[in-house]
Amino acid sequence: MSDDLVPTSDPTRLRASHDDRERVAQALHTAMAEGRLTVDELQERLDAVYSSKTLGELEPLTRDLPAPVTLVKPVAPTVVPGVRPASPAHLVGGYPTSSVAIAVMSGAERKGPWVVPRQFTAVAFWGGIELDLTRARYAEREITITAVAVMGGIEIIVNPDTTVLVNGVGIMGGFDDKARCEGSPGAPVVRINGFAFWGGVEVRRPKTKELRKFEG
Known part of the structure; x- marks a missing residue:
């Protein structure tokens, strides 16, 4: 069985959806319109957007922009009833x-x-x-x-x-x-x-x- 088929608790390895890619693409287009990206940079990042398979590959593409797209939500720690969190x-x-x-x-x-x-x-x-x-x-x-x-x-x-x-x-x-x-x-x-x-x-x-x- 390949690694892609093994269940994971790492949210960065979750498969990206069409909506996820479109959100990132829209943010990149906006950044180019504001003069933050050149046409060549936009095309390079769009190529990466539509070839991305996971959220972990998508999210870094807008990380250097003022309004980065957040796709990976932090995982809350598991709380077991009756047992206090360790510290x-x-x-x-x-x-x-x-x-x-x-x-x-x-x-x-x-x-x-x-x-x-x-x-x-x-x-x-x-x-x-x-x-x-x-x-x-x-x-x-x-x-x-x-x-x-x-x-x-x-x-x-x-x-x-x-x-x-x-x-x-x-x-x-x-x-x-x-x-x-x-x-x-x-x-x-x-x-x-x-x-x-x-x-x-x-x-x-x-x-x-x-x-x-x-x-x-």
Whole structure:
């Protein structure tokens, strides 16, 4: 499948319409009538207008004019109910409340309001661990979670607005990354590494039903 057929969230790669091209062409004609463009410059830009396929190719053609044609609308950030937009002011800071979670033939969890340290270790051996970062704060802007699952399971639920980088290994097990994403500018960075041996580590974002109780 070619790149042109792959869905994209980049508005500059959206296909231009006839109306889009005509708006730009009209602006160029007006600029020539005002003496801002020569006939040769107008023809050169009109050739580019009618050969353009995307909005990103069209918009720069009037960018140096007093009234440029705006075709690409800024994309508003996604707002998840119950989760505040990420910013260092309210997500970073505080004294770590826990630095390790161990489950040996048992279970362990960290959830609710808690402060994640710069380095956090989770080890599950024939047991299960849940780390819920949905309402967590971070002692520093960048933190690292080392997750080790041996014949056990570890589930890590990350805040949707943080930047998440997963680099784990599954050996006869799984290290599933379902949350790799770029957060808001200045948002905390959560690095997750480790390994799963005859076990599983799953990193994911919270489901809608898990966030409903925080709404309002």
